[in-house]
Amino acid sequence: MEEKKKRLIPGVRVTSEFDSDSNIFFHRISCKLLDSVAKLKFSFHNNTNGEISDPEVRFVSKHLSLHYDLEENNVLLNTLFNVGPSFQFTSTHDLNSQQGHISLLSNLSHLPGYSLHLSTPLPSPLRFPKATFTFPIGEVCLQEEEEVEVVKDDHINNNLFSLNGIVKAQFLNGLCTAQYQDQDFKLRYSYKDDEMSFIPTFSLPSNALSFAFKRRLTPSDKFSYWYNCDSNYWSAVYKRTYGKDFKFKAGYDSEVRLGWASLWVGDEGGKANTAPMKMKVQFMLQVPQDDIKSSALMFRVKKRWDI
Incomplete structure (x- = not known):
């Protein structure tokens, strides 16, 4: 009977960290509940004077998590649930600010490696949601952004669409990556084998060139070098x-x-x-x-x- 009672008591994990640079301790106490279906966590910081700060309580499960900030008396709620094999909904809600976020991920089951992710803040502004389309060699993201233009002391709000993306492909025994983000284009090539890596990177419109070189000297020794040709x-x-x-x-x-x-x-x-x-x-x-x-x-x- 005593052995059965002991097994019913969830195990407790205590983790403590100390960083001499900040002189701050971090402590986390956690235990699994409901036959490991959920986890309860309590964490806080304290300095060398024993003053406690940032106490937080978290309840974490697969579909629901609650994050309670004791100092701010605020709750952050996260939910996740699936609708069939192809759709996944996630949401976040901040109780104090009454703001949050909701997203939908659709995996195209008839096209492996393809998916569409839609997300929007809550309360939702009058604009299109952020859309990210993922395919086997990269992804493309389309987002509507608000730009404020000042004309004769008047503020005019313009809604513009921004397009970001990344594409990867094998090229000459290496991996070539082309990335476009915030009107910057970056081209990166990565060659790797068992002993050496060579990674040059070129950016436009800055025309900045850099490269990284890594060499495995022995199974236990490795040397890495990085050089920026633009700044030296x-x-x-x-x-x-x-x-x-x-x-x-x-x-x-x-x-x-x-x-x-x-x-x-x-x-x-x-x-x-x-x-x-x-x-x-x-x-x-x-x-x-x-x-x-x-x-x-x-x-x-x-x-x-x-x-």
């Missing part, structure tokens, strides 16, 4: 891994004239529960080229407990 800024990074839980990185950025080095204990992009002792640690040393005496050593710690 460059950066370089050396990375060495020791298994999956230890990583050393060092680099220099000429734009900010800063050298740095960092050491990771635990997977840099992974979660704390996969790290040794369920704890991730990062040490970083920053050395400004113009003022070496102001060099700073910082660290971040993230620890998880399962109760």
Whole structure:
């Protein structure tokens, strides 16, 4: 009987993080409810003086989530539901501002890789919704925007349509990407193999050219270099891994004239529960080229407990 009672009690996860740069702690307490159908989370920040800020409570499930801000006494409501195999509705509503967002995603089942996404803010202005059409090699986005024009001290609102898009295709053993956004056109080519990557990028109308070069020296060592031909800024990074839980990185950025080095204990992009002792640690040393005496050593710690 005692074992059955223990199994009915949901497990609690406690995660704490500390950043020496801001001297702020972040804590999150979470547990699964209703046989893992939903999750309850409570989080807050506190400084070294013990002052608590940004307390939040979240209830998260597949189709409904509630985000309650205790300081602002505000609720953010998110919903998601499917209508058949091809349509998905999502909505967001902010209780205090009485504003939100609604969207519809339609997957064209008879055309794999094709979909249409429509979205509009609430309350909805008198304009067309934002439409994004996705296809196997890219996507195109059409959006109506309001532009304010001043004519003889009078403000005239003009509704204009903006078109953005991205297309990707294989070219000469690499991937070529053409992107048009906010009247800027960017052409990017990426060549990669097991040992080397070469990524030039060209932008119009600025005529800016840059390139990135990455070289795997050994299975554990990697060198990366980036250069902007327009500004002559460059950066370089050396990375060495020791298994999956230890990583050393060092680099220099000429734009900010800063050298740095960092050491990771635990997977840099992974979660704390996969790290040794369920704890991730990062040490970083920053050395400004113009003022070496102001060099700073910082660290971040993230620890998880399962109760």
